[in-house]
Amino acid sequence: MINTFHTAYNPPPVPPRAGxxxxxxxxxxxxxxxxxxxxxxxxxxxxxxxxxxFQKLNVQHQEKYNEDMAILQRLQGSEATEKVARLTGAASFKGPAAHMILQNEHTAKSTGERLSNKLHWDLDHSFLQDVRLSSTRDTLTIQYPGIYFIYSQVTFSKHSDSALKQAIKSKVPQERKKEDKEILRSFCSLNTNNSHLCTASLSGVFRLKKDQQLYVTVTNTSLVNRDSCSFGLFKLQ
Known part of the structure; x- marks a missing residue:
């Protein structure tokens, strides 16, 4: 017998096999x-x-930035120092150096300069770097040995019967010599009939020892024009 029954539904799924x-x-x-x-x-x-x-590069960049800023600040400070030196007339030098200006009349009397033929220097208006000035303000002491250029200029404004002389003298404490050594000297003269000035200048190159002392002497400190006197040095090598 033939099944003629038809439906729109799908047949049910086949049940899974065992296993x-x-x-x-x-x-x-x-x-x-x-x-x-x-x-x-x-x-x-x-x-x-x-x-x-990223963090490492950022830290390195920050450190480099800080280092560059520090270098820039040092350069700016150095430039400012040199600019101030130029404006004030002070020397601009990185090694041991000094440029001394003579004391004025009032200060010279109070420090007892009149009792000596040594010139006394005004520390407030002088340039001093890596060189010591004695408590009496008349002697420079070398702290770093080497070859130095030394100079001095003294202007006289009054006549004297004796020669108008200036000299730079040296003393080495370790040697304990009785007399200090005169290493440079110069002279000038004034006519008794006029009041012109005369200037005695000198300079030289010397090998100086540590603690070696230098000072300037004149014929008579009362004959000196205090506006035109200087004493200085600087280390060449």
Whole structure:
């Protein structure tokens, strides 16, 4: 007998056979999970590495910036010092150096300069660097041995029966000599009939020892014009 019954519904699914299991989707396999974890770790490590490099470069840039700013400040300070030196007439020199200006009449009397033929110097208006000035303000003491250029200028404004002389004398305490050594001298003369000035200048190059002392003497300090006298030195090598 032929079945002529028709329906629009699909036939029911065939029941699974005994011992059969449906295959798992590929995305749920242990290998895919492992690769996913490794990829995540790689992303984290890459991001962490970039972050570390960024922080390191930022720190290096900041340190370089701070170093450049420090150098710039030192250069600006040096330029400012040199500018002040030029404006004030002081010497601009990095090694041991001195340029001494003579004390005025009032200060000279208070320090007892009149009792000696040594010239006393005004520390407030002089330039002194790595060279010591004695407490009596008349002697320079060398702190760093070497070859020095030494100079002095003294202007006389009054006539004297004896020669108008200036000299630079040296003393080395370690040698303990009885008399100080005269290393430079110069002379000038004035006519008794006029009041013109005369200037005695001198300069020279000498090898000086540590603690060696230098000072300037004149015929008579009362004959000196205090506006035109100086004494100085600087280290050549």
């Amino acid at each position: 059969y299991s449906r295959p798992q989707p590929p995305g749920n396999t242990p290998l895919v999970k492992f690769l996913s974890v490794m990829l995540l770790l790689l992303i984290i490590l890459t991001f962490g590495g970039f972050l570390y490099l």
